[in-house]
Each structure stands twice: as C-alpha cells, then as structure tokens.
Amino acid sequence: MITTRMKLLLLSIAYPLLANVAVVAMIAGCAATPTQESTGEYLENSMITAKVKTALINADTLRSGNISVATFKGNVQLSGYAMSETDKQRAEAIAKDVEGVKTVTNSIQIKGD
Numbered sequence: 001m002i003t004t005r006m007k008l009l010l011l012s013i014a015y016p017l018l019a020n021v022a023v024v025a026m027i028a029g030c031a032a033t034p035t036q037e038s039t040g041e042y043l044e045n046s047m048i049t050a051k052v053k054t055a056l057i058n059a060d061t062l063r064s065g066n067i068s069v070a071t072f073k074g075n076v077q078l079s080g081y082a083m084s085e086t087d088k089q090r091a092e093a094i095a096k097d098v099e100g101v102k103t104v105t106n107s108i109q110i111k112g113d
Helices: 004-029 039-058 085-096
Strands: 067-072 075-082 103-110
Touching (some): 039 085, 075 085, 085 103
Antiparallel strands (some): 067 075
16 A cells, blocks of 8 residues: 555655656757757857858959858858859858858859859
C-alpha cells in the first residue's frame, strides 16, 4: 500500500525529472544541425546578410541592385547579375571584408553571358 508520504516522495522526484526532460527537449529543439541553423545562428546570419547588403549598396564603384545575398552558418552566397567581371570581383571582395563572414561563394553571373 502506498502511503501519503510515499506519494509525496514520488511526486517530489517525478515533477523535477519531468521539468528537466521538458527543458532538454526545448533546448534540443533550438540546437543546430548540419542543415539547420540554431536560433542564435539564424539571428547572426541575418545580421551578416544585412551588413553585406549594406556594404554592397554603399560601394560607390559597384552597381549592386541585381545582387542577392544569403548567409548560412557564416558562409555568404552571392548570386544575381553584375555588369562586368570587375563588379563581380568587387562584390566578392566587399562581402569578404564584412565582420562575421567565414567564406564567400560568388555565383554572380555577368549580364549578357
């Protein structure tokens, strides 16, 4: 027969254990995987993307209206179109200079190619 004292003891063990399991499940839900960013990485990558776009727009010698920027785990992907090979290389150099950028993949196409 289970006494009241035993019930209290079981509950005092079970509730904290369930709470810990719930916390671990929530943390695991926010964790990064090779193909998915954690919440923190998503925010950081969004900031990197914004900084790269701003740097491209502010570059006096570059027409960057047709260049798209995407960031995943600090790796920046440039795509879209440039007017010349010089613009393409300049966009890559600008992106590499942005703080937080690990690598740049330049998939920009030259208009007319």
